[in-house]
Amino acid sequence: MSDTIRLGDIAHARSGDKGNHANIGVIAWTAVGAEYIGRVLTEQRVAEFFLPLRPRGVERFPMPGIHAWNFLLYDALGGGASRSLRIDTQGKTLALAILEMRIPRPSNLDEMRFASEDLVAARPQG
Amino acid sequence: MRWLHYPDAVRASRIDLPHEIMKTIRIGNGAGFWGDNLDAPRKLAESGQIDYLTLEYLAELTMSILAHLRSRDPNAGYVSDVPTVIASCAPALKAQPGLKIVTNGGGMNPSACAKRCAEVLREAGLSECRIAAVSGDDLLPRIDELMAAGETFENFDTGAAFGETRPKIVSANAYLGAEGIVRALQGDARIIVTGRVADASLTVGPVLHEFGSGFDNLSLLSAATVAGHLIECGAQATGGMYAPWTTAIPLANVGYPIAEICEDGSLTVTKPSGSDGLVSTATVAEQLIYEIGDPEHYLTPDLDADFSQITLTQDGPNRVRVANASGHPAPPRLKVSMAYQDGWMINGMLTVCGPNATANARAAGRMILDRVAAAGYQLARTNIECLGAGDSMPGVRLPGPGSEPWEVVLRVTAHDPRREALDRLAREFAPLVTSGPPGVTGYATARPEPRRVLAYWPTTIDRRHVPPQVVVRTAQEWLA
Structure with missing residues (x-):
């Protein structure tokens, strides 16, 4: 058994742009997972992971009601939607990238996986 | 509630x-x-x-x-x-x-x-x-009047003063x-x-x-x-x-x-x-x-x-x-979104196939820029990407393809104050099909066109x- 897991094993995410800044919302599947992510996914760790994109800084904000942490990556988009020379001018793929980050395997991993199959499966129409 | x-x-x-x-x-x-x-x-x-x-x-x-x-x-x-x-x-x-x-x-x-x-x-x-x-x-028609009334329109992201940007504003x-x-x-x-x-x-x-x-x-x-x-x-x-x-x-x-x-x-x-x-x-x-x-x-x-x-x-x-x-x-202050003219941008793409596709594509990208330079244009900002080789997230450690990809899309992007410099760049994609590395294909679209860059200037105003x-x-x- 690997001693690390993918962040994507216990969370999902969405990212986008605010001018030349990017935000990445990391949403844990469970409250236990959110608490664990709060310990391992520090501003420093996120800044190191995305270092090649040269963010000026990273700031983290809690959203406990949805088990989430919002990361702001300042000046990480190479000029933003109007001036960036990159294919992903708006940082839309940062979410999928951060979910590939390896983090230490928690002993209580089972308490962090999907709370319910309903969260990913298509449900009957209402 | x-x-x-x-x-x-x-x-x-x-x-x-x-x-x-x-x-x-x-x-x-x-x-x-x-x-x-x-x-x-x-x-x-x-x-x-x-x-x-x-x-x-x-x-x-x-x-x-x-x-x-x-x-x-x-x-x-x-x-x-x-x-x-x-x-x-x-x-x-x-x-x-x-x-x-x-x-x-x-x-x-x-x-x-x-x-x-x-x-x-x-x-x-x-x-x-x-x-x-x-x-x-x-x-836009009111900027002078509003500045006379005390608005300064500095950039709220960077703190930069409005003065040099003011003449280039196209919308506010x-x-x-x-x-x-x-x-x-x-x-x-x-x-x-x-x-x-x-x-x-x-x-x-x-x-x-x-x-x-x-x-x-x-x-x-x-x-x-x-x-x-x-x-x-x-x-x-x-x-x-x-x-x-x-x-x-x-x-x-x-x-x-x-x-x-x-x-x-x-x-x-x-x-x-x-x-x-x-x-x-x-x-x-x-x-x-x-x-x-x-x-x-x-x-x-x-x-x-x-x-x-x-x-x-x-x-x-x-x-x-x-x-x-x-x-x-x-x-009390509202956000204002302004746009200012900031030169020209262009991007062009070619598909590069075969063994060493990624390395060959990168070399082809450099050839394009070298040929533009030889024509007398040092471009202000350029970027070479090999899509398919992980360049959407350049340098970030991600699980890539298990082996060297058979094909990648070469994308060359440039930003420069001179439209004619980018017109020259636009001409350098097609010749690579015959004068570049082997395996260059996919030049199915028209020659890329430079487009105006309208850059973003976020600021505020008293509501x-x-x-x-x-x-x-x-x-x-x-x-x-």
Whole structure:
């Protein structure tokens, strides 16, 4: 058994742009997972992971009601939607990238996986 | 916060109830940007499950594109999808006399857009339909006057002074709030076409109007603001872009989002019956966090909203309850989005196949830039990407292909003050098919064209300088 897991094993995410800044919302599947992510996914760790994109800084904000942490990556988009020379001018793929980050395997991993199959499966129409 | 629960029978028939006992309004958003799916608004309107259809078309730089169009044609400068969509919704407008449409697709020219919508509605037999144009956001003709009144327009991201940028400005628009929409609705408008009204305000306006509330009702304003934020990007709330997506969630006929907002500030997000997609606490959470900064201060012209304590609860299939939004009165200054001319940009692509595709593509990219340099042009900013080799996230450690990819797409991008330098670059892609590495193909598109860079200058203005202007007329009157 690997001693690390993918962040994507216990969370999902969405990212986008605010001018030349990017935000990445990391949403844990469970409250236990959110608490664990709060310990391992520090501003420093996120800044190191995305270092090649040269963010000026990273700031983290809690959203406990949805088990989430919002990361702001300042000046990480190479000029933003109007001036960036990159294919992903708006940082839309940062979410999928951060979910590939390896983090230490928690002993209580089972308490962090999907709370319910309903969260990913298509449900009957209402 | 108190929840109102309706028996299903009442919920299903709510559209037929008279206004006095209507406890909920239902607002569906059928467009998240200019270019979004053209059938989505009609499908929402025809669902019979909404009272208001909103259409959000304005990204940060859309206004500058519209300003450019208007500078070439005084009758242009609005989102051309608007009249097309209004025409597609005309049968629903006839069948549902209470249905109203609110859009910021008026862009740089709400009255021209209103006139065009009037033509479309008259053709559909809706000459008496009342159409509002909401403007007042365009600051470009007023910059000198506003600077004389003490506005300095420094860049709020960088703190840079306005002086050097001032002569290069091509558009300047304040973000208006819901006030103009409320006034239009009070004037019995059914179709409301605005300029740069903030995304969430398209939802806030109908909510305040329907419940007769003012901007001091912070709990209702909070619910309406988060509702507007959740639906403003269309299908991003209903399964689109969802990170854990699999083919188990069909999206071809994805339902666009509907916010059901009660007078007491309770809010449910859903989508039309029978549509594809998914409304779950997870899809809604992703949209809640999309493009926000500090969740305690989601600033709109209407409210300093606090999203930090919001909770989501699954309330049946494809229904999610949203609770615990709060907020403080809006700050005295409004956001202003300006665009300034910043030279030219171009990108071109070639497909490179074979062994060593990635290395060969990179070499081909350098050849292009070397040939441009040899022609006398040192380009200001350039980038070479090999798509397929991990360059969408250059340098970040991600699981890549197991072996060297057989083919990659070479993408070369450049930004320079001189259009002629980029015209020269445009010529250097095709010759690589015969004079570059082996395996170069895919030059199936036309030679790339340089495009104007309209760069973004975010700033602020005292809201007292920007009163909304509202004109409401029947379609017939717009065309008189």
